[in-house]
Amino acid sequence: MNVRPAKDADAAEIAFIFNHYVATSHSTFVTEPADTPLILEMIADSAALGHPFLVCDDDGDVLGYAYARRFRQGAAYDRTLELSVYVRPGAHEHGIGARLYAAMMDQLRADGVHSAVAVIALPNDASVGLHEKFGFRRVGTIREAGAKFGRWFDVGIWQYLLSDESLPN
Numbered sequence: 001m002n003v004r005p006a007k008d009a010d011a012a013e014i015a016f017i018f019n020h021y022v023a024t025s026h027s028t029f030v031t032e033p034a035d036t037p038l039i040l041e042m043i044a045d046s047a048a049l050g051h052p053f054l055v056c057d058d059d060g061d062v063l064g065y066a067y068a069r070r071f072r073q074g075a076a077y078d079r080t081l082e083l084s085v086y087v088r089p090g091a092h093e094h095g096i097g098a099r100l101y102a103a104m105m106d107q108l109r110a111d112g113v114h115s116a117v118a119v120i121a122l123p124n125d126a127s128v129g130l131h132e133k134f135g136f137r138r139v140g141t142i143r144e145a146g147a148k149f150g151r152w153f154d155v156g157i158w159q160y161l162l163s164d165e166s167l168p169n
């Protein structure tokens with residue numbers, strides 16, 4: 001098993017994993033399935049912007065993926081990235097999320113990213129546990145931020161500061 005950058009050939013498996021959660025879970029607020037071209041576009045955008053898009057590869061099978069993207073628009077946000085991670089149904093609790101995050105955090109540090117953010121629709125003990133294992137702390141809550149399956153969900157904001165760098169005045 002190894003963690004490596006996503007390739008175009010992974011797109012269909014990534015779509016399969018994501019679409020499981022689109023259909024069954026509030027862990028994503030997306031409600032329409034993603035097709036392979038959309039994932040190809042995400043992989044290409046990440047590469048163009050230099051944002052990590054990683055997969056956990058087990059002998060050619062994608063067991064999970066994680067990627068980082070801008071948190072919000074506006075140049076002042078350039079060094080804050082929002083993370084997402086999804087592990088293949090049936091492959092949970094085998095250390096795949098942790099492998100992806102270990103590689104992700106290494107890459108974010110190497111890239112000079114200052115702040116990593118995760119927006120977690122609650123409840124989600126597994127995602128909270130994963131993020132807190134990697135040092136993220138809860139910094140806020142947006143109440144009833146999304147509606148899916150006929151009910152409201154709060155989202156919690158978790159953050160990890162990768163550096164204590166101060167900026168020149």
Ligand SMILES: CC(C)(COP(=O)(O)OP(=O)(O)OC[C@H]1O[C@@H](n2cnc3c(N)ncnc32)[C@H](O)[C@@H]1OP(=O)(O)O)[C@@H](O)C(=O)NCCC(=O)NCCS
Nearest residue numbers: 027085086087092093094095096097098125126127129130
């Ligand atoms: C969240 C998710 C990515 C975790 O991946 P995973 O491969 O199952 O996690 P790992 O086995 O690597 O576990 C890493 C840590 O996460 C935490 N964790 C994982 N599953 C957990 C659970 N069911 N309850 C509480 N903590 C859990 C633990 O802290 C664990 O560390 P430990 O093994 O030292 O106790 C996975 O559950 C998933 O894909 N969930 C659905 C999609 C999702 O919610 N994505 C996040 C959106 S914000």
